[in-house]
Every structure is written in C-alpha cells, then in structure tokens.
Amino acid sequence: MKNGLEEYGEMLVGGVVAVMILALIFSAGLLSVVGKRTQLQKKDYSNYQDFQIFSKVCQRTAPKIFYNEQKQWYAGDIISIEEIFSGEDAEGKKLAVEVQEIVDKSGNNQMKMYQQETQKVIFPEAGIYVFKLRVQDKEKRYTVEEIEIPVDKREKK
Numbered sequence: 001m002k003n004g005l006e007e008y009g010e011m012l013v014g015g016v017v018a019v020m021i022l023a024l025i026f027s028a029g030l031l032s033v034v035g036k037r038t039q040l041q042k043k044d045y046s047n048y049q050d051f052q053i054f055s056k057v058c059q060r061t062a063p064k065i066f067y068n069e070q071k072q073w074y075a076g077d078i079i080s081i082e083e084i085f086s087g088e089d090a091e092g093k094k095l096a097v098e099v100q101e102i103v104d105k106s107g108n109n110q111m112k113m114y115q116q117e118t119q120k121v122i123f124p125e126a127g128i129y130v131f132k133l134r135v136q137d138k139e140k141r142y143t144v145e146e147i148e149i150p151v152d153k154r155e156k157k
Contacts, residue, residue: 126153
C-alpha cells in the first residue's frame with residue numbers, strides 16, 4: 001500500500017509541475033515573445049539579378065507562326081513546310097516549325113502525306129487540310145496552332 005501511495009504521489013507532483021509550467025507559458029505570454037523572435041523578415045528580391053532575368057523571361061511574348069497565304073496550293077504539289085509556314089520568336093529570329101498532326105476536314109489522319117526527314121508535304125488530292133503546328137524559342141516558350149490549308153483541284157496557271 002505504501003508503494004502505491006508513493007507512485008500516486010510522484011504522479012501527482014509531476015502533474016502539478018506540468019500544469020504550472022503550462023500556466024507560466026500561457027499567462028506570461030512567453031509564446032508571443034518567442035514568436036516575435038522567430039518572425040522572418042520579408043526580403044525584396046526585385047534587386048537580385050536572377051529575379052530581373054526571370055522577370056524578363058516571363059514577360060517575353062510567345063513565338064508566332066505565320067502562314068504564307070499569297071501562294072495557291074494544288075493537288076500533287078510537293079511543297080516544303082518552310083514555303084507554307086514560318087516561325088518567329090520575340091526578337092524576330094526565325095524558328096523551326098514542327099508539324100505535329102495533319103488531318104483533313106473530316107478529321108481523318110493525313111500524316112502519311114508528310115515526309116518528316118525532308119520536311120515536305122505532298123497534297124494527294126484537293127480539299128482542306130488542318131495542320132497542327134508547334135514552334136519553340138530558346139527560352140522554352142512555345143506556341144501550338146491549327147491552321148487550315150486549302151488545296152485547289154484546278155490546274156496550275
């Protein structure tokens with residue numbers, strides 16, 4: 001019995017000490033004092049060179065894809081992609097145009113008419129073809145566009 005009372009007493013003393021410590025922390029505002037010391041100061045990163053470069057890259061306009069509308073395309077023509085489309089970055093430098101997909105107006109895949117190695121396209125028949133194109137600049141900004149190309153069935157002049 002005496003052993004049980006000692007155990008109970010030790011537990012009671014430990015509990016009272018814990019309550020007193022918690023009361024001291026909360027009543028004295030010790031947490032607010034510690035919190036003030038650990039507040040981080042906000043830094044102004046706008047003067048850093050990396051931030052300025054990053055801002056310029058983010059404000060950069062996306063590259064553009066242009067379509068040569070002056071020419072008429074005919075069935076059976078073998079045409080370089082560079083004759084039909086061109087790409088340009090924010091500084092006006094030429095970019096390579098990547099053909100991602102070609103479909104006819106019905107939505108049928110027509111990639112078989114595109115020769116990737118030579119970057120040429122052969123229009124097998126007249127109709128409207130939709131080219132899905134992509135250009136990417138040196139800063140990894142890119143543009144994807146779908147452009148419709150009409151192919152005439154009349155004979156060339």
